[in-house]
Amino acid sequence: MSKGVNLKELSKKLNLSQTTVSRALNGYPEVSAETRRRVSEMAEELGYAPNSQARRLATGRSMAIGHVIPRSIHEMMNPIFLEFIAGAGETYSKHGYDMIISVVEDDHEEDAYRQIASRKKADGVIVHGPTSDERRHKLLKKLNLPFVVHGRIPGAEEETSWIDMNNRRAFERATNLLLDLGHTRIALLNGLEHMDFAKRRRRGFEEALRARGHKPDQALMRSSDMTEPFGCENAMEMLKGDNPPTAFLVSSMISAIGVARAVGQCGLKTGKDVSIITHDDALSFLPNSGEIPIFTCTRSSVRFAGQKAAELLLAMISEPGSKPTSLHLDAELIIGQSTGPAPAR
């Protein structure tokens, strides 16, 4: 039965001052070894645990990190978001931090940050899903709330801390692979292009095409929430059109599964009649591994990104005034079963 002893009671029991007990428990050096031992033992015995609210009030640090998710993000990026969160959460736990998640209506996002700052709910926040006309970083600077961006804020790369994968390069490499395989009609099924990551992916795609003398064809590019039906419906439409693509470059496994479904429904074979390369966030419930992964993919673990983002943020918090840091992860290009040479015409 852990009874809920507090510091006062504990110190009384030990015939020591609260001060000493606190110091002993918090590892201050000036406590004698013997005292420290006695204190820890008794604390253990009485099941003492410091009240976090009290400690937070006293120290002025809330020992929590906030994640604000507007509905729009979580509807769109649902599983990816959780995987990131899971990674970040691991890091927080390790360092004794709590993770606070605020699910808010889209137009209350700023309010949420304001509250976190003014009510001291968290010592820092992670900014998710930066868009092309991002503004949250300005607010956060004004609020003096440390933050790390998952992704990049165009034009503010130098003045903010962020972690991102090399979206442009990943899609450039994927495109080149398809070109090498002889594909020339390549479709792009991208995420919402007001999101920075999606814009970069498109850029990588188009640049690779142009560099090899191909003109990007608007008719072969779509941008939307990365759902399964999005992949299926658009692939279907394109495959049934005149001059259909022989390859698809897709922004998420989920949509790629949809594309594969469309391919099947058209009586074609993935990896033979139609090639697919997808980005793979390494989501645990959608494993794409094995000796030969189902999908050829550009892979970058979003969970790992979460861990790293959290580390970055905690470091910023413990060293206020330090320079912005950023981490640029490179995606791997992994060959799976969904690509093959372009079919002869």
Next chain:
Amino acid sequence: MSKGVNLKELSKKLNLSQTTVSRALNGYPEVSAETRRRVSEMAEELGYAPNSQARRLATGRSMAIGHVIPRSIHEMMNPIFLEFIAGAGETYSKHGYDMIISVVEDDHEEDAYRQIASRKKADGVIVHGPTSDERRHKLLKKLNLPFVVHGRIPGAEEETSWIDMNNRRAFERATNLLLDLGHTRIALLNGLEHMDFAKRRRRGFEEALRARGHKPDQALMRSSDMTEPFGCENAMEMLKGDNPPTAFLVSSMISAIGVARAVGQCGLKTGKDVSIITHDDALSFLPNSGEIPIFTCTRSSVRFAGQKAAELLLAMISEPGSKPTSLHLDAELIIGQSTGPAPAR
């Protein structure tokens, strides 16, 4: 510029006591209308916001709800879990509660609950993914920490508050539909059967079969994490075996997509050669709606469950000592394109 005024400064500015200001802001009735107006105005002007740590310390309530997720859960139930969280989060926000999520190693789960209780990190918790030999509820009772179970704890239905869908009945109805369509060889691709929900689904399946004089065939039942490859590989194996099933009953959309892939790879057609019914948690990134949904399914919104679970828990917290409540949701059985009459042999 919200400067971070505190109650003391605010009350000084107003020539009022902290007490009165606090009362005015917290809506106590004994404050004159005029005073309240003045206070609110000044509070607004100076950008006052109460420090949550201080308030928590003073009130003794942490105004937060905890969710402990051991890795095993989130690896398994990733997207479903997030959708639930999102629903719960909406409710918390509405009521001024924070949501804190602890991602812990599997063998630290109990510790996490102990800490939440002893350090007063949250006023209550949600218990996710109850298993057949569930024990967490006992610990939580001992810790005196209010909780609501998402799912049911076998044998403790009366003494705990929970929200669950009718898993048994949903799978019973789905099985009956398949039987009505003439299918007799029906495969079950279930979640991990140490989980209570999976066990109930299996029961519904087997009972329906027996009630119509069919003997469940072990060779047609599998149980695992509900990933996409799980669906594909097992369906493939069964379809290629002798005496293959003509229908699949699947525990999650993700695996069902895998089954559909296998069906396609075998050169068969879903809804014609092979029928599929899946449970659909109504995940936002896997929409299965439209005039005719892709998959025939038993559907129950896990997001809605999250909202309700949160409401239940908040009610418990505001009325301590109240009786356990529970909510039993019924899944809808929705006809989509993935079912049809059993093919003639």
Next chain:
DNA sequence: TTGAAAGCGTTACCAT
């Protein structure tokens, strides 16, 4: 090495 006492910013009790 230890202790006394003053915060931290609220709320809540008891007066008035």
Next chain:
DNA sequence: ATGGTAACGCTTTCAA
């Protein structure tokens, strides 16, 4: 209707 003051449970400064 308003105010004084004591909690709440910890950390931290200053003394010893």
